Amino acid sequence: MPKRILKDLERFKRIVRGEIRKNLKELIETGSIVGQKGGDIVKVPIKAIRIPQFRYDPHEQGGIGVGAGEIGEPIQFDPTQDGVGQAGSGPGPHFREVEIEVRELAEILGEELELPRIQPKGHRHVLSGAEEYEDVSTVGPQALLMKRRAFRKGLLRQLLMNPPLAQHETIVVTPIKEDMRYLYGQPSEKPEANCVIIFMRDASGSMSGEKTEIIRQENWWIDLWLRTNYSNVERIYILHDYEAQEVSEEDFYSLSTGGGTRISSAYELCNRVIDRRYSPEHWNIYAFHFSDGENWIGDTENACVPLLRDTLLPKVNLFCYGQVTLGRRSPGLHLVKLKERIEDDRLVTSIISDREDILRSIKDFLGKGR
């Protein structure tokens, strides 16, 4: 019988999963998870998991703090979070939000969007470092001797050779060499799983504000899914207007420029980065590009299309283009032209006209299982 606590844990996890699944769309749209930096754990605000009780309104209750500060000064923490000042509550920790492992959240995302597991391009297989003891052998080093099992073998052998005469006779078990059993380890072979994600974004003035926020949300979930599918993930951020430039993650979401737009500049830089640093032999390459679809006249058909079709697409697992158009504005032509001129499984496009489209767009991009 499994331990009680594991059954309790199992039911708790089922409730959490159910709630996240039910609220996934809302969680994605409000962006309440996005922005939590790194780490293996994310905090998910889930009301339904708390057992409601009569308590004071934390705002009306106020509290006490310790340290310096003038009267009238605002204080820099949120006392409604658990911990400080909650002395009145009962035993056990009390929760306002649930902590969930990134891996679990990715699984839920995968199940909810029916995302297929990614088949990494397996060029090479490497021997993973850790040995896993999955077998038993009759020879081996002393350190891996399985004593209990050796005695059991010995007992069995002695019973078979000299059955005891009286019922309660004491049997002294002396294992001999043939009784010895050792753990046997085998280095397991695992596919190499390196992944690089190249995020590209049009930084011209028309792309700021809400559009950038949508891109940030979407990228967070894409990143979540990819990093749980690969053991090693690297990220490249490219901003472009008329020209393209590699930037930090922070700058990627905050910088905005005033120039025109020439998308091919980003695709060229993307191609150069791959050629210099991420040989398709060893890397699974994912490229995501977001813009509002407007481009320099002739740039899409004369520069982007041939570059993508002949050079870039053969190198990547997936090239995704998201056209972010807020409201009912007529979409730019970049997406239409790409779709017209290129037929390739590795190119996926998606239109995102508001936050509600993020979930579907993620599915468009990752639904191929590439």
Add this chain to the structure above:
Amino acid sequence: MLSKKIRELEELREQARQLVEAAGLDPWPVIFGIVDHDQLNEYSAYDGFPERFPHWSFGMSYDYFRKRSAYSGWWVYELVLNTNPAIAYLRESNTSVENKGVMLHVYAHVDFFKNNYWFSKTPKDMIKVMHTHAERVEEYMGKYGIEKVESFIDKALSLQYEIDQYAPFMRRAPKTVGEDEHGREPARIPVKRDYMDRFLNPPKWLEERRAKLKAAQERARQLRDETELLKPHKDVLGFIMKHGRLENWQRDILAMIREESHYFVPQIQTKIMNEGWAMFWQARLMTKFAQPNEFIDHADMMSKVLAGGALNPYALGKLIWEDIQERWDKGRFGREWELCKDPEKKKRWDTKANLGTEKIFEVRRTYNDVMFLSEFFTPELFEKLKLFAYEYIPETGAYHITSRSYEDVKKKLLLLHTNLGRPMIKVATGNYGNKGELLLLHFYNGVGLHLEEAKEVLKNIYSLWGRPVNLKTIIKRKVKDPDPMRNRIHPEHPMTSIYEEQGVLLRYDGESLRELALSPDEVKDIRLEEDYSTIPREWIG
């Protein structure tokens, strides 16, 4: 190998026991279990017990402890059960100095459990009780379905602490009028000499009591059945258990939850004293227990547990115990001390009274946190702690420091511990409006309820009670925004609106939740003469 380790631990345990006994502590025997990380997390989730009734909330705690220990190296410092013999756990991977510290700490807790009045009514075989609760709930789950039973427990836990924490200390159930007093005369104060009678039982006072008694008897006569109460009753959970429309297994589950809460209440009521007591003795006795090379490790360990200063119950409790010891050792108490206004003289005050040890043992015998803080959180101690009170100002959307005065900080501190730090809720009647509805009263001390959550609680109570549920409370209503000019005149502090109190009746009838406004007269009975706000007057308006 293992037996050698156990022999060593057993030796340490014996030494620890001798040390605490020599210091005057009087604990029950303690059984120390040696557990690995995962077991420690499991027992922590069960509040120290090897078993609890099946419920996902324990799984949630377990998940929390597991993630804490896996990702931040954090672990539950000590886990000890208030049973006789007491049970405590040592982490397998503890160093020797950690084991020594935890053992002393645990023995001091067990001394507290055994000798503090507020623990005197808890069952001493709680492990067995928890075990039978686990078995009974499991049986019900087998019979009626896991979903059904668990969802019932979800609702019941909403009322987990709506019990009368003082009930175990009452000699009998509250008297019903008429039965004991035979409808005649109010009781008189007994007198030794006849001439004293008219002083101790003046006729005017007797007349008032007679009228009161008559009114009470009149009310009692009007009670239609047991669901109508003479006066509000704090044991809401017990009342619903008795009179709610419930099946027997449901009643049984409420009874179990109520019994468990009564077990946990003393620990909540004495958190600061109890943790402080344990830290106080651990720090003091470790000087005799630790090897010279272990002191730094021990200091490191103490500083981790005591982190956070006066907001940490371990640290605040330890400070207060040390202060009591010093004050009574130096004779810093009594009339002369209180009346002395010369700070220099006070600083040097030492009558060599040497009563500290006696005093702390006396305090540990009878006090709980509220009494402890009221009496021993003194202005002198407060001076050393750099504490402040803060309040939320809706106009700025932030918490602001409102006061550094002793009175204000103490007021807030007491609010956190009075009535387990929870709002006071009582049941007024189970036959509200003569329709079998439940009426709950929130005795309002100036701090409002978390309204959204209270509504969820009402919905849960509805499914236990089976009829509409009402709650009388008071909310704050904004009547005037602050004068925008004044914000410019006083940029050094925020300005907040003028609020007015408004009585409301929250009502859930199984379909919808409604809020009915009440007149000031209708909420007179639930407005307590208390005020916990520390917002300075000049910030308002």
